């Protein structure tokens with residue numbers, strides 16, 4: 001491998017703008033639901049405490065690419081001033097098996113996750129949704145505000161974090177960056193009670209969002225919990241919602257928000273309605289009226305990383321050639 005085979009986070013940011021990534025994720029989730037991708041469950045190797053090494057393989061044969069993301073997740077890194085997610089996406093040509101490039105994975109993860117939530121929000125939230133609540137103030141909280149604004153005309157944002165000073169800092173930074181009102185809230189209830197769209201983007205193990213606080217007609221992107229024993233949503237909320245996910249197989253193995261109410265007997269398997277890709281393809285219905293609460297349970301898929309990384313590699317190569 002030579003030096004040119006590595007694409008840095010700065011290059012990813014330069015090439016993969018959010019609007020482009022939303023379109024790319026729309027195509028990728030559709031391709032997945034059409035059966036055009038090979039997507040296996042991730043391996044999450046537990047380290048000390050809640051630290052994890054994740055290996056996420058997938059293939060997009062129509063694009064002639066196969067690869068894997070390798071990522072470490074260290075939730076307490078925030079206290080050390082380090083990112084909680086660090087890694088790379090390794091991309092090969094599927095036909096020859098030759099390495100195309102290695103792409104910095106932290107930035108790919110940051111952008112593609114929010115872009116996927118934007119796709120889900122676009123198909124599941126009310127068309128007139130104009131207020132947004134964000135629970136959490138980390139990397140995903142920042143990316144989600146950017147992404148959701150691109151699919152709905154948001155004019156009011158509420159933010160909550162378990163550390164009130166983080167919510168204040170977030171509101172100062174984001175209101176200036178996007179020229180929008182961002183209100184820091186003392187409680188999650190205060191943040192969500194008037195919100196049409198809610199994004200839970202925390203590393204919480206226990207629920208931070210409760211059904212009794214969510215208004216009718218809201219859409220929720222549940223992004224933070226990706227293991228069977230952790231959840232951000234309480235049982236009451238999941239039970240009262242129409243529940244969708246990115247990948248059924250992943251939800252059946254990894255989604256605490258779904259699996260805990262299932263284990264409790266509060267819902268059965270029919271409660272999980274299907275994949276957002278299926279809604280995009282018109283195979284299953286999405287929202288039926290303005291009163292329903294919809295939930296998108298995002299587990300995060302290798303194929304999303306692969307599609308994003310491959311796009312970046314191809315664009316970088318084109319830019320190199322036209323120099």
Ligand SMILES: NC(=O)c1ccc[n+]([C@@H]2O[C@H](COP(=O)([O-])OP(=O)(O)OC[C@H]3O[C@@H](n4cnc5c(N)ncnc54)[C@H](O)[C@@H]3O)[C@@H](O)[C@H]2O)c1
Pocket residue numbers: 073075078083084085109113136137138139140141161162163166201202203204205208223224225226298299300301
């Ligand atoms: N579904 C996906 O595709 C996907 C992709 C990336 C990240 N994630 C998950 O989303 C979450 C946020 O990711 P990030 O990159 O923004 O992380 P981050 O480390 O930048 O931010 C974490 C946020 O969670 C909050 N938090 C931590 N512990 C908490 C607790 N016990 N209760 C309430 N809040 C708590 C922190 O205050 C912070 O606001 C993580 O759990 C991460 O693993 C999911």
